[in-house]
Amino acid sequence: MTDDFNTVSDDDLNAYVDGVLSPEQRARIEKWLERNPARAEEVRQWQAQAVELRAHFAGYARSDVRDRALLSRAAQGDNAQPAPDRVAPHLGRRMRAIAAGLALFAAGTLTGLYAPALLTADTEIRPIAVADSLPRQAQSAFLVYASEVRHAVEVGADEQSHLATWLGKRLDHPLSIPDLSSLGFSLVGGRLLPVNGRAGAMFMYEDGTGQRLTVLLGRNDDNRETSFRIDSANGVETFYWIDGPIGYAVTGEVPRELLQQVADECYRQFEKSEATKS
Amino acid sequence: MSQSRNGDDEDAGEHPASDRFEEDVLALVPALRRYARSLVRSDPDGEDLLQDCVEKVLSRRAQWRGVNLRAWAFTIMTNLGRNRHRYVAMHPQVALDEDLGLQAEDRESDPLERSRLERALNGLSPENRSVLMLVVIEGYRYQDVAEMMAIPIGTVMSRLSRARRQLAEAMKDDNVISMRRPK
Numbered sequence: 001m002t003d004d005f006n007t008v009s010d011d012d013l014n015a016y017v018d019g020v021l022s023p024e025q026r027a028r029i030e031k032w033l034e035r036n037p038a039r040a041e042e043v044r045q046w047q048a049q050a051v052e053l054r055a056h057f058a059g060y061a062r063s064d065v066r067d068r069a070l071l072s073r074a075a076q077g078d079n080a081q082p083a084p085d086r087v088a089p090h091l092g093r094r095m096r097a098i099a100a101g102l103a104l105f106a107a108g109t110l111t112g113l114y115a116p117a118l119l120t121a122d123t124e125i126r127p128i129a130v131a132d133s134l135p136r137q138a139q140s141a142f143l144v145y146a147s148e149v150r151h152a153v154e155v156g157a158d159e160q161s162h163l164a165t166w167l168g169k170r171l172d173h174p175l176s177i178p179d180l181s182s183l184g185f186s187l188v189g190g191r192l193l194p195v196n197g198r199a200g201a202m203f204m205y206e207d208g209t210g211q212r213l214t215v216l217l218g219r220n221d222d223n224r225e226t227s228f229r230i231d232s233a234n235g236v237e238t239f240y241w242i243d244g245p246i247g248y249a250v251t252g253e254v255p256r257e258l259l260q261q262v263a264d265e266c267y268r269q270f271e272k273s274e275a276t277k278s
Numbered sequence: 279m280s281q282s283r284n285g286d287d288e289d290a291g292e293h294p295a296s297d298r299f300e301e302d303v304l305a306l307v308p309a310l311r312r313y314a315r316s317l318v319r320s321d322p323d324g325e326d327l328l329q330d331c332v333e334k335v336l337s338r339r340a341q342w343r344g345v346n347l348r349a350w351a352f353t354i355m356t357n358l359g360r361n362r363h364r365y366v367a368m369h370p371q372v373a374l375d376e377d378l379g380l381q382a383e384d385r386e387s388d389p390l391e392r393s394r395l396e397r398a399l400n401g402l403s404p405e406n407r408s409v410l411m412l413v414v415i416e417g418y419r420y421q422d423v424a425e426m427m428a429i430p431i432g433t434v435m436s437r438l439s440r441a442r443r444q445l446a447e448a449m450k451d452d453n454v455i456s457m458r459r460p461k
Binding site for chain 2: 011013014015018042045046050060061062063064067068071073075136
């Protein structure tokens with residue numbers, strides 16, 4: 001963004017935080033930050049902020065049973081608002097009675113936000129939230145746990161079979177833990193994590209230099225398949241894919257080629273264990 | 279993996295009234311819901327904004343140029359969010375209702391942390407806030423944001439810096455003086 005080797009602009013720092021720089025540019029910024037601790041602290045805050053913001057809003061990227069109704073209301077140019085009292089005039093008598101009951105209930109406890117969900121008959125939806133938020137959740141998990149020294153995992157690699165059984169049970173999906181030793185990574189352990197609000201599993205790996213990778217698995221209600229996708233933020237790369245009921249995400253702060261090899265290897269091994277189980 | 283899901287795959291003929299365009303919009307709703315919520319003060323307000331946006335997307339369908347529906351819908355949402363912000367600023371009683379909504383919200387994460395971040399975000403201008411959300415949460419490139427908001431890329435960058443600094447500053451203040459109560 002600027003040619004002068006000695007100058008680093010706000011634009012450069014933003015691009016650094018947003019992970020859109022080449023490795024050479026990153027190295028230049030990092031060198032500069034070493035000599036400018038105040039700006040380095042600022043960059044650290046920006047990075048933490050980004051993680052916090054993503055985590056804060058991730059849960060909202062979900063489908064809702066009334067999305068289709070939302071669309072048909074909107075298509076009719078109907079100005080109905082989600083609050084029950086404003087929805088009521090557009091509904092039949094029976095529905096108005098339900099809405100009235102709900103409004104009473106909502107007044108005391110909720111905000112009324114969920115009331116129309118019970119009023120819609122057509123509940124068929126196809127969530128895309130998993131594909132959308134999986135890499136973000138994987139990156140948050142990586143950033144939080146990969147830097148943990150003592151509590152990076154709940155169950156260590158020494159209890160590998162217990163780990164697979166336990167997490168498989170919570171995920172409600174038989175599970176085998178990928179062996180990445182051919183790529184120089186050994187298992188550190190695993191933990192239970194919320195993924196899209198349900199139980200998910202994370203495995204952590206480490207190479208000889210302490211470089212870490214995580215493999216995240218979460219339920220995918222959508223039950224479809226996707227190709228490999230890549231998502232990077234703040235220099236953290238994630239390969240992710242969805243295979244029927246499970247979404248997978250492989251995350252690390254390593255070169256993309258290496259991460260792809262890891263993702264390929266995981267995919268191959270998950271496929272194989274799938275095949276032997278079914 | 280043979281659990282059957284009712285009609286997940288062949289829904290083409292199931293909803294004769296809705297067409298491909300509406301299906302595409304429907305698929306965007308989760309992302310739009312998140313973006314809407316990231317621009318406003320409360321959950322009900324987010325759902326409200328989402329509804330306004332979906333309505334506008336459908337009614338302006340003829341104006342869509344056929345490329346990148348997602349970016350187009352996000353642009354519409356950005357503008358609606360800015361208008362709403364102005365409206366709320368002029369009608370304080372609306373803001374009061376929304377604050378009630380925020381308190382009624384019950385999530386598993388630390389509510390204090392959540393409201394701390396929300397307060398800091400509410401201090402941002404709507405322009406700076408949208409740029410921050412489009413880049414950080416929605417993952418748009420700077421150039422995309424410039425096109426979506428019809429502003430020069432330099433403006434995107436300065437808004438982004440300003441949003442980040444202001445947010446960091448607000449969070450810092452909040453750490454030192456935590457006497458303000460949510461109610």
